[in-house]
Amino acid sequence: MSNIKIFCDFDGTITNSDNIIAIMKQFAPPEWDAIKEDVLAQRISIQEGVGKMFSLLPSNLKDQIIEFILNHAKIREGFSEFVQFTKEQNIPLYVVSGGIDFFVYPLLGDIIDVENVYCNQSDFSKERITITWPHTCDDQCHNECGCCKPTLIRTLANEDDVTVMIGDSITDLQAAKMVDTVIARDFLVKKCEELNIPHQSFETFYDVRKEIEKLVEVTT
Numbered sequence: 001m002s003n004i005k006i007f008c009d010f011d012g013t014i015t016n017s018d019n020i021i022a023i024m025k026q027f028a029p030p031e032w033d034a035i036k037e038d039v040l041a042q043r044i045s046i047q048e049g050v051g052k053m054f055s056l057l058p059s060n061l062k063d064q065i066i067e068f069i070l071n072h073a074k075i076r077e078g079f080s081e082f083v084q085f086t087k088e089q090n091i092p093l094y095v096v097s098g099g100i101d102f103f104v105y106p107l108l109g110d111i112i113d114v115e116n117v118y119c120n121q122s123d124f125s126k127e128r129i130t131i132t133w134p135h136t137c138d139d140q141c142h143n144e145c146g147c148c149k150p151t152l153i154r155t156l157a158n159e160d161d162v163t164v165m166i167g168d169s170i171t172d173l174q175a176a177k178m179v180d181t182v183i184a185r186d187f188l189v190k191k192c193e194e195l196n197i198p199h200q201s202f203e204t205f206y207d208v209r210k211e212i213e214k215l216v217e218v219t220t
């Protein structure tokens with residue numbers, strides 16, 4: 001038996017595009033764009049930026065936002081088959097997401113067990129949407145990630161596990177630096193090339209499955 005553990009991003013990795021950006025484009029007043037620019041330029045942390053963006057939205061939009069996301073977001077090809085494959089192989093698969101519970105869980109539906117999903121949470125009890133952060137950075141991470149992927153990997157993986165990170169963007173980079181195997185698409189590919197981080201690239205989860213099959217072969 002292999003001791004592979006897989007960590008997989010959600011937005012832009014399991015889904016075809018970024019759901020926070022889609023929600024802001026559809027519902028937020030124009031100020032959201034400056035907050036996004038501040039995050040990208042690293043003038044403010046991801047946690048601060050995401051919190052600020054959602055605080056622009058009234059809580060009573062909840063149902064409309066969920067409906068919008070369910071109608072617009074698409075799960076990447078091969079994902080549910082990939083989850084089945086990991087179950088058959090007894091390979092733990094964790095979703096580690098900077099997304100928010102109210103869209104992550106409905107989009108995943110029953111494809112994957114909820115106890116394997118780690119993301120930010122939301123509170124709609126006040127006038128505006130408040131994001132809460134159950135998985136913040138440990139004392140080894142100072143990025144204010146919001147949902148801290150390096151911290152989750154340190155918590156969930158053991159020394160002798162063969163760790164895999166699947167992701168698409170800058171928010172997966174610190175995790176990519178820690179793991180044994182990186183499977184990347186889009187911006188994360190560029191970053192890995194720039195920093196000489198060995199990686200495989202993917203477009204669908206059928207591609208991901210092939211990489212994991214190779215890994216199973218060399219680790220058993």
Ligand SMILES: [Mg+2]
Pocket residue numbers: 009010011012013167168169171
């Ligand atoms: Mg992503």
Ligand SMILES: [Zn+2]
Pocket residue numbers: 136137138141142143144145146147148149150151
């Ligand atoms: Zn962190």
